[in-house]
Amino acid sequence: MSAITHARKGNEDFSAFCERFGDDVGIDIMERMIDAAHAKDGRCGNIHVHDVHRHNACNHTYSGTVEHAGEIFGFIVHSGDWNGTDVEEWGPEDDVGTYDPPRPTTYTFVPANRTLKFDRPAMWQVYLQWRDQPWFKEKAHGYNYDRHFAPGGKTESHYRDWAASKGLRIVDTEEAQRIIEQPASEAPAISAQELQTAWEALP
Known part of the structure; x- marks a missing residue:
């Protein structure tokens, strides 16, 4: 995944997570998120991607959870050549939910x-x-x-x-x-x- 951008509040929340647990932990989660998305059961170790929204061949949005240090965090992460890796939401599982894509213009x-x-x-x-x-x-x-x-x-x-x-x-x-x-x-x-x-x- 590309470098994380910092335009959304989700990125700020994820940055706080990285400050708390270390940048290496955050980088590892982002890298293994793609592995989880491609797994049949949507899992890669402590990461579970329960929804993948395909915008086009190069851009996807992943929704799921990651368990770390006895806590479960929910995430909605955009990945691709539009904006690199962009964390829309990061926080308690019940507060995050699943990505709800905007209705496309036809x-x-x-x-x-x-x-x-x-x-x-x-x-x-x-x-x-x-x-x-x-x-x-x-x-x-x-x-x-x-x-x-x-x-x-x-x-x-x-x-x-x-x-x-x-x-x-x-x-x-x-x-x-x-x-x-x-x-x-x-x-x-x-x-x-x-x-x-x-x-x-x-x-």
Whole structure:
């Protein structure tokens, strides 16, 4: 594991543990935590990892306990190339619990023409029908999966180009829902260039 960062209170609590019992003890726990995470029973000596949350191939969060000097300590530790080794929580077992990951932002596709709903209602209805089609759902799922597990410019370019070929753009699902539910009286403000583009697109 990489050097421990010191941004969270959990790191401060773990530093206090190391001051009490020695840095060598703390380093040993962090190194053997990975061994415990890969063991079938989640154990390596006095360490028990009872939950592993996989963020991606290189980043994981371990939840568990370590017994030392007659005491049981709970931990939630992030490890990977994002922030090195980052102790989110360290303390009495009952006070720590298990890592609860934040709900990830998901994305989908909406018309690139921001005025399509108002200028070409028939085409807007086509878009709404697209959203129910398997190919549309599979593409949105593919983007969310690849964005999470294979992030980078290549992934973004691939899906942006695909979306553009269908007259679409990428937005988060909350924004997409807002656009869908937006009444016609709340047409968004658009630039002169966007207005001209929308006008030229009319049949």
